Amino acid sequence: MTLTRILGAVALVAVVGASIFALFIVPADVNQGDAQRIMYVHVPSAWLAYLSFGVTALSGIAYLWRRDLRFDAVALAGAEIGVMFTAFAIWGGMMWGRPVWGVFWQWEDPRLTTTALLLALYLGYLLIRRLTEDPYRRATRAAVVGIVAAVDIPIVHFSVEWWRGLHQGPTIGSPDKVLHPSAPGLFVIALVGMVVAFTIAWSWLMVRRYQLARIEWQIEEHGRLGRISAARRAALATSPPAGEPVAGPGVEGA
Amino acid sequence: MNGLRADAAVAWAIARKDARAELRGRQATVSTLFFAALVLLLFGFALGPDARRLTEAAPGLLWLAIVFGSLLSVTRLHQLEVEDGALDELARYPVERYAIYLGKLLAGFAVVLVLGGVLLPVVAILYGISLGEAWPALVVTVLLGAIGLAAVGTFYAGVTVRMAAREVMLPLLMLPVVAPLLLAAVKATTAALAGDPLGDLGAWLQLLAAFDLVMIVAGAATYGYLLEE
Amino acid sequence: MPQTTIYAAPRTREQTPPPAVATHQLARLFGRSAALAGVTMRVAAGRTIALLGPNGAGKTTLLRILATSLRPSFGRAEIESIDIVARPDVVRRRVAYLSHATGLYDDLTGAENLAFTATMRSVPEPHAAVDRVLAEVGLTADADRRVRSYSAGMRRRLALGRLLLNDWAVVLLDEPHAALDADGMALVDRLLQRWHEAGVTILVASHQAERVTRLADGWARLDSGLLIETGGSGVEADAPDLVGVPAQVGRA
Numbered sequence: 001m002t003l004t005r006i007l008g009a010v011a012l013v014a015v016v017g018a019s020i021f022a023l024f025i026v027p028a029d030v031n032q033g034d035a036q037r038i039m040y041v042h043v044p045s046a047w048l049a050y051l052s053f054g055v056t057a058l059s060g061i062a063y064l065w066r067r068d069l070r071f072d073a074v075a076l077a078g079a080e081i082g083v084m085f086t087a088f089a090i091w092g093g094m095m096w097g098r099p100v101w102g103v104f105w106q107w108e109d110p111r112l113t114t115t116a117l118l119l120a121l122y123l124g125y126l127l128i129r130r131l132t133e134d135p136y137r138r139a140t141r142a143a144v145v146g147i148v149a150a151v152d153i154p155i156v157h158f159s160v161e162w163w164r165g166l167h168q169g170p171t172i173g174s175p176d177k178v179l180h181p182s183a184p185g186l187f188v189i190a191l192v193g194m195v196v197a198f199t200i201a202w203s204w205l206m207v208r209r210y211q212l213a214r215i216e217w218q219i220e221e222h223g224r225l226g227r228i229s230a231a232r233r234a235a236l237a238t239s240p241p242a243g244e245p246v247a248g249p250g251v252e253g254a
Numbered sequence: 255m256n257g258l259r260a261d262a263a264v265a266w267a268i269a270r271k272d273a274r275a276e277l278r279g280r281q282a283t284v285s286t287l288f289f290a291a292l293v294l295l296l297f298g299f300a301l302g303p304d305a306r307r308l309t310e311a312a313p314g315l316l317w318l319a320i321v322f323g324s325l326l327s328v329t330r331l332h333q334l335e336v337e338d339g340a341l342d343e344l345a346r347y348p349v350e351r352y353a354i355y356l357g358k359l360l361a362g363f364a365v366v367l368v369l370g371g372v373l374l375p376v377v378a379i380l381y382g383i384s385l386g387e388a389w390p391a392l393v394v395t396v397l398l399g400a401i402g403l404a405a406v407g408t409f410y411a412g413v414t415v416r417m418a419a420r421e422v423m424l425p426l427l428m429l430p431v432v433a434p435l436l437l438a439a440v441k442a443t444t445a446a447l448a449g450d451p452l453g454d455l456g457a458w459l460q461l462l463a464a465f466d467l468v469m470i471v472a473g474a475a476t477y478g479y480l481l482e483e
Numbered sequence: 484m485p486q487t488t489i490y491a492a493p494r495t496r497e498q499t500p501p502p503a504v505a506t507h508q509l510a511r512l513f514g515r516s517a518a519l520a521g522v523t524m525r526v527a528a529g530r531t532i533a534l535l536g537p538n539g540a541g542k543t544t545l546l547r548i549l550a551t552s553l554r555p556s557f558g559r560a561e562i563e564s565i566d567i568v569a570r571p572d573v574v575r576r577r578v579a580y581l582s583h584a585t586g587l588y589d590d591l592t593g594a595e596n597l598a599f600t601a602t603m604r605s606v607p608e609p610h611a612a613v614d615r616v617l618a619e620v621g622l623t624a625d626a627d628r629r630v631r632s633y634s635a636g637m638r639r640r641l642a643l644g645r646l647l648l649n650d651w652a653v654v655l656l657d658e659p660h661a662a663l664d665a666d667g668m669a670l671v672d673r674l675l676q677r678w679h680e681a682g683v684t685i686l687v688a689s690h691q692a693e694r695v696t697r698l699a700d701g702w703a704r705l706d707s708g709l710l711i712e713t714g715g716s717g718v719e720a721d722a723p724d725l726v727g728v729p730a731q732v733g734r735a
Binding site: 133227231232 | 510512513514515516517520521554556557707708709711
Binding site for chain 3: 260263264267271274275276278279334337338339340342343344345346347348349482483
């Protein structure tokens with residue numbers, strides 16, 4: 001428990017510190033102005049969105065291999081936290097796109113469209129989980145769906161990139177709105193700092209969500225065992241054996 | 255018998271069984287075709303009457319119709335297992351799970367191929383495009399697209415086969431995954447019809463083939479888990 | 484690491500062979516209800532055992548788990564000392580299951596259905612086998628009609644015929660007499676007899692207690708997911724554990 005608390009404290013400090021640095025201290029971009037600062041939040045979000053999905057897919061594989069439901073709990077944590085960061089990344093992307101591109105949505109930006117598809121895949125994954133009651137079938141189905149979805153992501157990315165590359169329409173936005181940091185060194189430090197801080201916060205979130213999932217599972221399992229106990233008692237109460245249940249000679253008991 | 259040959263025989267037997275049942279049942283294939291053709295007609299109403307706009311949009315509309323049609327088809331092929339509890343029987347045969355998947359995939363591929371084959375001339379007529387010399391390239395595109403749709407569709411039909419909400423879950427799960435297939439197929443079709451001015455037809459076909467390969471491998475590897483209850 | 488469990492021989496004077504079917508606290512939940520609440524039983528090889536009990540007692544669930552159509556929620560089961568969860572592929576070659584649902588393809592003919600099964604089960608000389616089976620169950624005349632046109636009794640005969648394409652170590656039958664006329668039921672009895680003589684272990688679930696217990700060596704009665712009592716020879720059971728519900732034994 002305490003280890004998690006320490007992690008949480010470190011995450012908080014890191015995020016606050018990095019944010020202050022990136023949002024207030026680092027000078028604004030020459031071309032894009034303050035709008036560029038959205039990137040400091042958008043990039044880490046996108047990175048974590050993909051990382052989460054990777055974790056979900058890998059945990060799914062681990063579950064299928066080992067059949068340990070703890071892996072499924074990790075996968076669930078990854079999916080829920082991933083959805084959050086994905087939505088955030090898309091929102092950030094749109095907010096950033098408006099001033100820079102002039103539009104909220106740009107089809108040819110492979111990152112934006114791939115992330116939108118990632119959101120769709122996540123939601124499908126969570127929905128499948130919600131619609132399957134039995135915990136073992138749920139874990140199996142989710143794992144399988146997660147794997148195929150994860151395998152699809154790189155293909156999506158490539159296809160959208162090619163889509164853009166081969167398109168010969170006007171270039172995106174105006175040429176001089178390309179990123180032009182006034183202090184490249186600070187820029188990089190700020191970005192890396194935010195990514196690291198966010199990743200620490202992400203791991204804290206993952207741990208907490210995993211612990212919560214474990215507790216949820218224990219409650220559910222307790223309920224399942226309880227139902228079996230109750231069923232046994234009920235059955236024996238209403239239908240008492242006519243004679244003793246026959247046990248063979250010398251055979252091990254229950 | 256060599257293991258791989260035995261598996262191939264199993265897959266072939268399943269594909270034949272599905273194809274036979276599908277052909278004899280026939281209502282499903284015919285109504286799917288009808289539905290897809292109707293979709294194309296409606297697109298005409300939605301985007302027309304400017305013939306040029308329709309001609310430009312034709313490849314996209316064609317593939318949308320094929321994708322929607324394939325949703326119905328792959329569901330159908332798993333339905334015949336559900337009707338009398340045949341899926342249980344199938345799962346209990348001592349055969350490789352991936353062979354079952356490949357068998358169902360083959361049957362699905364045949365159905366989607368028929369769909370594509372019929373819709374191509376329909377699109378040519380409705381949207382005024384001449385297929386001309388683009389034939390070979392178009393055939394290859396439809397072939398590759400059909401494989402991909404069958405691979406993904408068979409897989410997700412397997413995921414949702416025992417769910418009450420399968421009719422909405424199948425499209426919900428399958429459509430995001432086939433987005434790159436849709437993209438590549440449309441691009442390839444457009445390029446083929448225009449005579450490949452940018453020289454990118456090959457690239458798009460390669461992307462389609464890569465998609466197909468990845469999805470077949472992923473599906474074959476995981477289908478077995480879907481059969482257990 | 485999943486491992487095949489070896490049946491520990493009882494410490495008695497004679498060396499008893501391992502049971503053909505053995506379960507240990509076998510349980511299965513469906514959502515909120517426990518279809519099977521912890522069945523521990525052993526069936527000796529070569530015996531015919533009747534599973535009795537009202538609807539919803541868990542007979543079908545038990546058979547389906549043993550047939551590897553269903554994974555247990557808790558507990559363990561072994562067929563010929565092979566764990567059904569760890570090695571289902573091996574178990575499937577040795578165990579036959581006739582379920583409520585006939586599992587046939589409506590748009591295929593009777594012969595085609597059998598031929599498909601023959602291919603799936605690698606039956607040698609499939610054509611001859613299919614013809615033989617069709618004659619045996621009395622469906623030769625209807626072999627080339629689609630199953631869709633069959634009556635319920637004919638479908639059951641065909642499903643029975645499917646079982647005859649192979650030899651089995653264990654046969655699980657769920658209400659085999661249902662939907663059959665007198666001839667059909669006689670056929671079932673004949674087959675039970677034949678299997679019994681061949682040393683096959685048979686579990687038959689049925690409502691029709693009298694008919695089945697006549698043919699069986701022993702019987703077991705289920706109710707509300709528990710095995711309440713047994714009788715006759717060839718089947719033994721242990722009382723369900725009430726105090727401490729066991730942690731899941733073996734992996735799901």
